[in-house]
Amino acid sequence: xxxxxxxxxxxxxxxxxxxxxxxDLDKLVNMLLSAFADEILAWYQYYVSGYAVRxxxxxxxxxxxxxxxxxxxNDHAKLLADRLQDFDVDPPDFRDLWHLSKCRQTELxxxxxxxxxxIIASILAERCALAHYREIFNxxxxxxxxxxxxxxxxxKDEAEHETIFRNLLSKEGLKxxxxxxxx
Numbered sequence: 595x596x597x598x599x600x601x602x603x604x605x606x607x608x609x610x611x612x613x614x615x616x617x618d619l620d621k622l623v624n625m626l627l628s629a630f631a632d633e634i635l636a637w638y639q640y641y642v643s644g645y646a647v648r649x650x651x652x653x654x655x656x657x658x659x660x661x662x663x664x665x666x667x668n669d670h671a672k673l674l675a676d677r678l679q680d681f682d683v684d685p686p687d688f689r690d691l692w693h694l695s696k697c698r699q700t701e702l703x704x705x706x707x708x709x710x711x712x713i714i715a716s717i718l719a720e721r722c723a724l725a726h727y728r729e730i731f732n733x734x735x736x737x738x739x740x741x742x743x744x745x746x747x748x749x750k751d752e753a754e755h756e757t758i759f760r761n762l763l764s765k766e767g768l769k770x771x772x773x774x775x776x777x
Contacts, residue, residue: 611680614738619681622741625730626678627686629748631694632726633671636719637663639699643716648706655709655762659716662755669751673744680740697722710767713759717771720756727752 614622644659675685686694700718703711727749734741763771 611738611740613740617734617737622734622738623678623681623683625733626674626741627683628694628696629726629730630671630674630678630685631691632697632723633666633674634688634691635695635697635699636723637667637671639702639719640666640716643702643712646702646706647709647712649709652709655713658758658762659712662716662758665751665755670748673748677741677744696726709762710764710770713762713767714771714774717756717759717763718774720752720759723752724749724756 640659640663644656644663647655647659649655671685678685692698697719700715702715705711727745731742731745731749734745736742760768760771
């Protein structure tokens, strides 16, 4: 696979944003591109999980996966794409998503009846997203109020997603998650 295309903010080409002060725009754009890639990959993971999971409550879990997948694509990815457009940067090429992603999604269980396994993979994805968004938030805090507000809204959603997934776990699933947390 080839290296991802380099996306650069070119100050001599693009207008500056009056609301952005004291930020390396190259770094910010790359952070936003990475977050966008994470959202598209999360959408895919949750969408696939919704179809793949089997078991006695799989219909309910499928609905949760698809609802959260829609949030990742239609809310988060769209917000990030719109913000990238503010800097005259297009969302990344589909082939570059894996390379740009900071939260390359966790491996899904091979057993479609391992409901907890699908949910745990999603919790880990949400945790990675939360860490990534906190990093972006800390970078833009007090320097870029528009991106700051977007990221703050996404953080709220991602925290809610983690809680939703966590509440779906069985007792055994909670124990599995606790074991992973100890590592």
